[in-house]
Amino acid sequence: DGGITQSPKYLFRKEGQNVTLSCEQNLNHDAMYWYRQDPGQGLRLIYYSQIVNDFQKGDIAEGYSVSREKKESFPLTVTSAQKNPTAFYLCASSMGTYSNQPQHFGDGTRLSIL
Amino acid sequence: KQEVTQIPAALSVPEGENLVLNCSFTDSAIYNLQWFRQDPGKGLTSLLLIQSSQREQTSGRLNASLDKSSGRSTLYIAASQPGDSATYLCAVRSNQGGKLIFGQGTELSVKP
Numbered sequence: 367d368g369g370i371t372q373s374p375k376y377l378f379r380k381e382g383q384n385v386t387l388s389c390e391q392n393l394n395h396d397a398m399y400w401y402r403q404d405p406g407q408g409l410r411l412i413y414y415s416q417i418v419n420d421f422q423k424g425d426i427a428e429g430y431s432v433s434r435e436k437k438e439s440f441p442l443t444v445t446s447a448q449k450n451p452t453a454f455y456l457c458a459s460s461m462g463t464y465s466n467q468p469q470h471f472g473d474g475t476r477l478s479i480l
Numbered sequence: 481k482q483e484v485t486q487i488p489a490a491l492s493v494p495e496g497e498n499l500v501l502n503c504s505f506t507d508s509a510i511y512n513l514q515w516f517r518q519d520p521g522k523g524l525t526s527l528l529l530i531q532s533s534q535r536e537q538t539s540g541r542l543n544a545s546l547d548k549s550s551g552r553s554t555l556y557i558a559a560s561q562p563g564d565s566a567t568y569l570c571a572v573r574s575n576q577g578g579k580l581i582f583g584q585g586t587e588l589s590v591k592p
Contacts, residue, residue, distance in 0.1 A: 462578075
């Protein structure tokens with residue numbers, strides 16, 4: 367089945383630690399996205415990538431970093447500079463940034479502070 | 481700056497009722513609009529996508545309309561069922577940069 371796989375489902379971060387969230391897709395999509403969801407708020411865009419080896423900051427990129435070395439993979443690193451990382455993180459993909467095909471989402475990773 | 485608002489934030493209805501969820505946006509220069517469903521602790525499932533040139537889309541008991549000039553979209557759910565209980569989010573794709581801008585969602589509860 368084609369889809370997006372996010373891992374792990376739950377992640378705990380210690381003070382001063384960097385953690386990396388995995389996102390893999392087998393939909394052959396060019397564009398991939400990372401969103402953050404907080405209770406009572408909609409999704410906010412962290413980073414997005416339109417093609418391999420290229421990515422752009424979204425609305426809340428501070429304290430996060432990404433890479434896009436392969437078409438299928440778009441890992442997100444939450445650095446120690448992100449002071450309020452507790453949230454639900456969602457990865458998505460689509461044919462292209464201006465596609466009229468819908469974005470597909472993974473099942474998310476819930477990150478908490480120890 | 482595009483802003484997307486969904487009203488109401490929460491809605492509880494008895495099973496079998498027809499209902500309407502509302503979504504409004506401030507900038508009519510959109511590429512398309514999507515409605516998503518989110519179950520607790522899960523990702524988003526795309527329900528309907530309306531292109532900027534379209535007025536409505538239908539899928540089963542769901543019908544979504546788009547009025548760009550007034551900056552509004554509605555999601556109509558016919559004959560609601562307990563399985564429809566979820567949070568429904570709308571998102572507009574901007575003409576500038578192609579990013580999706582999300583509303584805060586409407587949490588729907590359908591009581592048996």
